[in-house]
Structures are given as C-alpha cells and as structure tokens.
Amino acid sequence: MRALYLPSLPRNPERHQEQWDQTTVMGARVFGWTALCALLEYGTYDAYFVPGLTDQKKEELIEDGLTADSVKRLVAVPIGSKLPITNSDQIVLTTFDPQLRTLATTRRKLQRPDAPVCGLIHSINSERVVFAVLQHYFAGLCEADLLFCSSRAGMRTIDVYIEEVGRLLLPNITYRPRRVLVPLGVTIPLLEPEHRINLRQLLNIGAQETITLFFGRLSQMSKGDLGPMLIALSLLSRRETHTHLVIAGDDKQTNEARRLKALANELGCIQNLTIWPNPSARDKHMLYSGADIFVSPSDNIQETFGLTVAEALSYGLPAVVSDWDGYRDIVSDGETGFLVPSLFPSSLETLEVSDCRISMVEEDSLAQSTTIDIPVLSEKIQSLLHNPALRRQMGRAARQSAEKHYSWPVIVKRYEEVWGESIQAAKTAPCEEDLASAVFRMSLEKSFGHFATGKRNPHCKCFITAEGREWLKRPARFYFLCHLYDPPTPQRFNQMLREIAARPGIPATKVVETLGGNGDHVSTADAQWSLGRLFKYGLVASNEECTVTGDQSGALQAVTRDFGNGTTGSTESSGTNR
Template sequence: MQKKIWASLDPFVEGGNILGRKVANANFLISLLKNNPFDEYHFFLPSKQQIQYVKNFIQKNFEILSSKIKIFSRVQLWSRVQNTNYFCFHLSDCISYFPYLASFRNKVAKNNFPITGTTHSLSYKNFIHAYFSHLWTDWIGNEAIIATSFSGKKVLKNFYAHLSQNYKLEAKYLPPKIVNIPLGIPDIYFSHQDKKNLRKKYNLPLNDPIFIYVGRISHYSKMDILPLLRALSQAQIIIGKPLHLILAGYVDIEQHNLNTIKNLAQNTKINIHLFPNLKEITKIELLQTSDIFLSLSDNIQETFGLSILEAKASKLAIIASHFDGYKELLHHKVDSFLIPIFSPSNDPLLSEIASLLFDNQTHLLVAQQTSFDFSTLVQTIVTLYTNKSLRKKISQKAFEDAHNYKWDNIIQQYFNLWEKLQNVKIPKNKNSHPLNFDFFQIFSHYPTKTIDSSTKIKTSKLGYKIIQKKDFPVIYPLLENFLDLDKIEDILTFFLTPHQIIDYTKTQKSISQIYKTKFSIFWMIKQGFIEIIS
C-alpha cells in the first residue's frame, strides 16, 4: 500500500519573540503531528540552523514520531520529488514559494501532488510581486491558498483585480483557488486557574474589574494605544474611580512610544500594568486575571485576529473594532461589542509614495487615518464595567463559541481539503512559470563560448590521476546533491577516448540521471579533469 506522505518547504517553528504568525504556524504543526494522519512527514529546509531547530523541536515534543519525520536539505527536493509520491505539500505562507513550487512540480515531480499555503499579513508593499506571480495560465486545479478570514480572501481578490486591470492581462491569467479555514486555539487556553490567586501572583487588584490588551505594542504595526487610553480616561470620569489596564505583548524598539503611553496614563490616573515581551504562559495567565478584553485594531497589517480567539477561550467580555477578520470572529451584542471603524475611501498620494517608504511607515500613515467611533467606545466601556451580569453573559457566549476554533476541529478542515484536492482531475502540464528563467540563456553573452550536448570532450591528465586514485576531487557542500559521485570514475574512463557529451548522457535512463551526469561533466571541465576539444 502506498504511503501517505505530507511535505513542506517550511519549518513552522521559529525562535524569537512571540508574534501572531509564529504562534499560528507552531500551533498548526503541533496539531498536525498530534493528530498524526500521515505515514511520514518530510521537511525540506534551506539552512542547517533551521534543520537543527526543527530536529530539536521534534525530539522535545514528538520523539515518538521521530521515525516518521524526515528532515532534508532544500537542495534535496528535486531528487526526492522525482522518486516519491507525495500526498500534498503545505506551505506556512502563500507568498514565498507557492507558484514556483507548482511550476517545479509540473516539470519534475513523480506525481502532481496538491499544494496549499496559508495567509498571514497581506499588506506589505513588496508582496504585490508575489500576488503578480499568482496570476498564471498553468495552475492544474489542485492548488489552494488558505485564507484565514473572508476579509483576507477579499484582499487577495482586490490585489488580483488591481494587477489584472492595470497590466491589462488576458482572462486566462488566473490566481489559484482560495478557500477559507480559520486559525485555531490550543486547548491550554480553555483550562482556567483561580482568578484571585493569579491576581495575587501578578500583584493586581483583587476585586476591581481589569481591562487587558494583548498584542504587539507598536503604533507602527498594530493598534495605536493612545486613542484607547483617551477613551478609557473619558470612561473613568463617568465611572468615578481609577481603571486598571494590563498591556501585554511584544514591544518594538520605539521606546519613546512606551514613555508616551506611561506619561498619558499618569496624567489620566489610569493604572497601567505593563508586561512587555512576555512568555506564552504568562500571557495565558494574565488573560485569566482579567474581565474585559480591548482590541481596537486599526492596522491593515492585521488579517485574522488570533488574540480575539485567545480572549474568547479565556472567557472575557470583549470590546473590539468592527474591522478585518475581527468582525468574522465576533457577534455584536451576543459574544462581544463591536465598535464601528472609519477610514478614507482612498489616498492617491500615499499610493505613490508607499513604494519609497518602509512598510511600517506606510502602515502608520494608513492607521493614523483610520479611527473608531469614540463616543460609542466610551459608552461601551462604561456599560461593561458597571454591568457585571452583562459581562458574564457575553463572556460565556464567547467561551462557548471559542470551542469551534479548537485546533483539533480546525486541523480536520485541512485534512478534508487535502483529500478533496486529491480528487481533482488534473490536466497534463509541463509549462514553467514565466517568472522562472534560465540563467545561462539570460547571461549567454557573458562567456566566450557555450557548451552543449554536441561538444566534444576528453579526459585530461588530471582526470586520469583521479582514475588511478593518485588525486581526489574536493566536493563543496551542496554539490553532493547535484553531482553523480558514483559515476565520476566511470565518466572519466568513458571519455579517455574523445566523445561528444551526448554519447554518454544518452545512456542514462531518467531525467534526474541525465541532469546529474551533465552537471558532473560541466563540473569536471571546471576542475580540469576533462578538456574540451576545439
């Protein structure tokens, strides 16, 4: 029976600070391996550091599956796909490699395996080049971009429409299909500790309602905290007592922004409890100390809203912006209160200058023209703070709905998609992607002369020493995947008598054998083991 082998070009686990993309990718991999529906898992990674990091992760968390998990260097991909039937390839994003893996598969692979890739942030300016690469005539129908939100799906469609219109592309240039599968939430968020004990642990007030914001604390790339603080200040005047706000998350290098937040909080008498660059377990516990979750997202860098799921699973009353993926995860006055968001219909000048700015500068300029309904937010804060029964009602609804987003439920949607893509009728297609190009053709005017299969060659004196074992070739790392090391001596022996290159390559049976043989011959000419006959 044929093995079901899942594969990827990405590690899914990374070190460094806690970011939404990293958390989502790691939890996907954990859920995949926990459910373990495949016979093997193959990773093709670009660096020794990534290979070692994934090995360490597997050894620490899934040692029981270590015999099923194969980790290869990326350069081994071409030989593996020629000899292995893969069930599917899944990429951690749809930006970096998506169409190029499809083109590579069409030309080289043993079978036409499905390819999927997930969306994360979609707003970086240089991503438009990736979106342009998605418009292709030779998708075979078993590829799919997995949009984590309908809002993200609409963004992609808007980009494709913009490119098609402005480049006046024919109707045959189409993107791959886009399907919707949301992100998930780990089970640990549903296991709640005693709130008062946690408040004691973090030196928080024991009885007052506590507000919390969890996310990157950066006005450039995430929510602008200052308007929220001003709204809390206004609500505090109406309530008549100081409010407590936890700010928890990764802090960017703009320390002056933190100082501004602290100064404003001091002037308004808001009690801010700051927890920068915290660990995941600390974030989970801080959510459980709180009562009201605040997230007035105003930045287009946000696509889904993982923190919303974390707040729902933590059984918090939620006040959030009616924006991006947030409005798909929440139901106004049922499990949350959604605050209307306003932004301009266009900004022609920004569209021109954006390509000359850093992405975080562009995001800031967009976000600073995006606002929330200030008076509605103030009134909602007052209502939830003073109405404990309402908080309890909507937080319970949020908690119940959060169970739909448990990773065990979400990962099943991936399994169903991969099975469905297996059943797509696939046309024959061996066309390369137009953004792929032959380096030797593009730079063909650089060398004095080009070599082809008709070129006549012979083994040199140095090559004869290799045959006699009086000298030995030095093989650089990486080259062992492209050289046919077992045939070096055989090739040199064959060309002791002058022949055309094709006289040897025609004896090879497979495409991979022919390629390795040609590469080996060109390499031996470079090393002086073979000579070109004029």
C-alpha cells in the same frame, strides 16, 4: 502515502523573546510556529518533508517546544534530492505565506503536476502582496492550487488585487488558484483559576476587582493607537465605574509604554493602569487566565485576522473590539462580545498600496486618523463591568466559539479536507504549463550564456588526460567530485572516466547515452553533470580544447589550451606520486 512538503520551518518567537529580548513578536510568526506544532500533533498525513533538515535543527525545534514524537514525523530531504515518494503517493506543497511561485517551481522540478501548492495570507497592506498576486498569474498555477484567506475582509482585498492586476493583462491570462476562507487556529488552553489570584496579587489590586486586558504588539504605527482606549478608561473612572486595565505586549519597536503612561497620567487614570511590556509566554497565559474582559480597538490595515482576539475567546473572555476586518468574523456582536464602530477619514481616497518609508508614514497617518467610537467603547466595557452574569454568559459563548471554529484540531481537519479536494481536482485536471508560465521559465543560456568565453560542443570528442590517469590510480579522489547534497557515488566518475580511457575520442553524447542510466531526463542530466565535473577538474579534455599526441607506449595524452594567452601546455604527469 499522503505527504506534506514544507520548504522551511518557523521557530518559536515567544521563546526567542525570553532568550534574547530582541526579536519582535508578531502574530504571523506566532501563527507559523503554532501551525507547525498543530500539523505535527493533529495532522493525519504520513510524512512531512523538509528540505535541508539536520539533526541540529531538530534539536533546536525540541528546545523551542516541539515534542520528540512530533519531530520524528519530520522527514529530512537533502537539498536538491528527489523526494522518497512514488507516483501513487499524494503530496501537497505548502507554505505559511502567500508566495506560491517558489512552490510551483518546486512542483515542476519534482515533475508532480498532480501536487497542489498552498499558501496563506497574513498582513496584506503591501505592494509585495500585489506583486505576489501578479506572480501567481505567471507561475504555472492551476485551479487545484490554494490560497487560504484568514478572514472575509482579507479575501475581499485579495480579490481586489486580482481584479486590478487582471485589468492590466491580456484577457486570456486568468487567475487560477482557489481562494478558501480558513481562519487562523489557536490552542484551547487549560483554564487555571489560581491565575486570577496570582495576577491580582502581582498587580496589588483587590481580589474582586475586574481586569480588562489588551494584549498585542504595542505600536501605534503598525498595530493600533491605544490612546482612545485610555480615554475610555478615564470616562469610566469619571462615572465611578472602575476596572484595572492591563496593556501587555511586545514593545521593542517604539517604546510605546512611555507615551501611554504619560497620557494616562494626564487623563488621571494612571492608578487604574498597568503596562506590561514584553511579556513571556508564561506571563501571557497568566494574563489571559486572570482577566475578565478583553479589549482591542484595532485601527491599522496591517491587521487581517486578529489572532489575539481568537486567543482571548479561547480563554473564555468576552471581547470588546473595533468593528474591523477579521475581528468582525471572530466576535459575534452581542453574543461573544461587542463590536465598536470604526470610521476611516475622507483622506483614504488619496492613498495607495505601496511599500516604502513614505507609504508607511501615510498608512500610519491613516491609522492615527481612523476613528474608533470612544463613547461606544466605554459603554460596552461598562455594560460588562456592571453585569457579571452577562460577562460569564458571553465568556462561555466565547470559549465555545473558539473550540468550534478556531481550535487547532478543527483548523487542521479543515486544511486536510481542502487539500484532499485539491488532490482529487489535480488528478482529473493536473496543472499544465501555459503561455503565462513562460515568464518563470527563462532560459539560463539565453540569460547568462554570454558570461563565459563559450560553451562546450555537446558532440565534442572526449579524451582522458594525464591527470585523469593519475586519478584512476587513486579512485578515492573521486569522492571530492561528488554532489554536495546527494549520497556520494564516486564509482560513477570512475566508471565514466574508464569508459573514456577505453574509447579515446568517444563523443560526449555517447558518453551520456551510455552512462545515463534509464535515459530519462533526470538520468541524462545527471550523466551530463558528471561528465562536466570530469572536464572541470582536468581529468577529461576534448578535441576542441586540446591537442592529442602519443606517448612511448602509444597511450593518448591531452594537452589543454591556456585560455589566458592562447598557448598550449602539457598536462602530462611528471611521474611523481601525487
């Protein structure tokens, strides 16, 4: 069996926007949801394990848009339980972010050193990502583990982080996970020509008028300043070259629409502009389907790939975009669109990667002073407006490129190919704990042992208490001791308590040895936990925590210590039926 372990499941951000109109729709969230849908639709793995998955969560996923058949592929795993797999089964632990440390810990707890862990990058302009890279050094990762990078520019940034962090560490501590270039995926849509008519009717423009579309989050702070695009529109208008520009996207953060309308009015191009804030998923489909040209002058370093650009290509739109990070991977200049030169200001050398309000202002200032060549932007749009044949040619090439490189069946297949390579690599060289991983192997006893008054002696002698004898008369009570996340096994406590009652003074180590099952680490830990539960509820006491006296029948009774005042008090039952 081949299985995928997903520590959590994303929700559909576009549906939530329609319901509550509050959640900011971000590309990473859209990707996470569509990636889940694609894995369940196109993936060939036999099981997709999800800890803590409930029937209610399954219903929510169906409401979000997953099919019932897709949801059936998700296998619920009670939190804290073992996965229903054998040693011969192949498993990959994956997450939709770069936080590999938690998965590495999960792998260690599952005792599956042959299971690769895998993460992905999104926005990487934060010191949180730098610290994630630092954690990768010490998390017990190996060469079979993976970090998918969505663009060459993003991979280069991660390599810079690795190099800079590595300079501060000892030479024998190396970065081991493999970085692999795999772009984000998109759904190839069914093209519906009637949307061209419907969109123009909604915009109240002529049936033959061209539409240039920008789609993305409207925020000059965290996405891109669209002012230069409006200047390019005004330049086109002055040259008697007309197009209707639609700016659409989530606008919950900064109410950017108001500023853009004011600027367009000042530039004299407001009549050729429609701003469409917070579009629904249906609106989005109509906008892409009805547009002729896509434009995106990104200038912000939070952009790593450019999901909306890949979406535009999937709709067969030629794209005029800034020559920027992942954009230059997606758009082939002169074939599927045009790249517009971008230029950082000289102040770039004074800034640092950080993660605070001040650094956000600095990054915003950087984006706001990054130049996108407006004359070239205007010229490239004009060349497409004047040449319908070129538009159609580039549009066909764009859709073909999306189908070949970014469609979800292609991306999921690539994921599984790389996972397969890592599974084979882990078989020959499984992950081994090294000195560096000890940072995340902190002893709980050393770190927190001083919190309690003391620690029970593992060799202490165990005696049943009067309370314990009452519970033996009512074995249904043992259900209250059972683990929260596992199927209830009250007989475990009943058996252990009867063993202690039959052998007064039996050492705790002997109780664990006798009832620890197979004697492996998990069985021993389970027996130790069960004995701890009996102590916790006062059903068992030790010679160090009680005095032992005989009753009239010679049965042993335990008197537990009052830790508050150092006196002792009898736990003997009053004989009433409790």
